[in-house]
Amino acid sequence: MGFNNWNSTACRAEFNESMVKGIADLFVSKGLKAAGYTYVNLDDCWAKTSRDSSGNLVPDPVRFPNGIKAVADYVHSKGLKFGIYTSAGTKTCNTAGFPGGLGHEQQDADTFASWGVDYLKYDNCNNQGVDAKTRYRKMRDALKNTGRPIVYSICEWGQNKPWEWAQDTGNLWRTTGDISDNWSSMVDKVHKNQVLAQFAGPGAWNDPDMLEVGNGGMTDTEYRSHFSLWSVMAAPLLIGSDLRKASTATFDILRNTDVIAVDQDPLGKQGTVISSSGGKAVYSKPLAGGDRAVVLFNESTSAATISTTASAVGLPGGSSYTLRDLWTKSTRTTTGTISASVPAHGVVMYRVSKTGGNTPPPSGTSAVSDLSPTSATSGWGPFETDTSNGEKPAGDGRAITIQGVKYSKGLGVHAASDIGYYLGGACSTLTVDVGVDDEKTTTGSVVFQIFRDSTKVADSGLLTVDNAAKRLTANLSGGTTLRLVVTDGGNGNNSDHADWADPRLTCA
16 A cells, blocks of 8 residues: 555656655645555656666656655655665666666665665566566565565566466566556456456455546546455555645545455455446455455446345355445445445445354354354355365355265365354364365365464365375364365465365364
């Protein structure tokens, strides 16, 4: 979360030291810092068009008469962080021809670290046809060698499918070309980014480009849609408007802490489209603690009623749910239907919670698959009860089978997944066989973990399609909650069909 000047100033003369310091001041005085915005970032045109005699980058003395370090120091004095820009090519993208980082990676990284840079946006212009992975990984290594923590933003416009390879290279990667301040451009970025949810997660984010909120090319209704969609997609929130000129309505959108909480949710899941027809779409995003963020999005030019259900968005069964509207702040309850009249080009955004208290499992030994979870996330498709995970609609799996052994009870999930249950301190032990389901025969590697509250009490280690089921026994004594977590094996989550086979709880 932060600010980047490009969408409001581009390379015009108004982009200078005074403006950047003023943005840092406004972060504090307008409550943006308190809302979570942290980074004040420079974009292109901050440098002179040539390096010095030693090959070092030189700040433009007109725009930044006191140098970049002085600006970074000022931003740091406000309790904020500072970012800068260059390109993974011989020159940056501006036609003036500012020097890029290609061939100067370690020298430039060392310079940035000496200035106190906390964030680097690394663009893709003038790359001389050098392989993207090579260029971006070389700067990754250079940044690491400085010893300074620097967030690394890969800006190669999605040309080389960075979502498939950049998780170990950068912290965020552009999935699209540059955004423009109009409805069609914003929606285009949404459509291109929304299909990539499986590749995002904590510390590694899909980036559909910076925010245009407040730049004047869209209505406030459209800007609320823009902000809501970026948040449900767990996208970076980098303000692109000139905050010195921003309206009250712009600040109200940017400071909506309920929507920001969805974007910044610690579970780190990107929301997905669960239904879409005729310009009416429903997005669902799992949240830590078991709630769901739900966005009803109307792309059409007329108001429309958009509906879904608690079950469809992934909430566990129940008789009542609470819907909090994150823009109007109103709250209501429903037995399961989630529906609203949505204005043209607008959204209705809810945080949906299961209402009512939880009850612990019955005494004796119970099959976990007979219990209702308090929360459930699965990397592909919903989690399945007593069948494997078929990745798509509910009920598309088959009998749970690990290395030829069939199980009548269990949970079928796809990494990354997290299933939660309420124990209420009443249970002592969980036993379960775990492994990769036989419906995948060539790929699939996962790790199973069991948590009693926040303590990990069992870990399977790496299991692949070639391994027999492994028995796990976990001590749950005194625990309030149980979490069954599956992570990928470190090589992405392709074909990671994971089975919790015959999980049994022993409770008082």
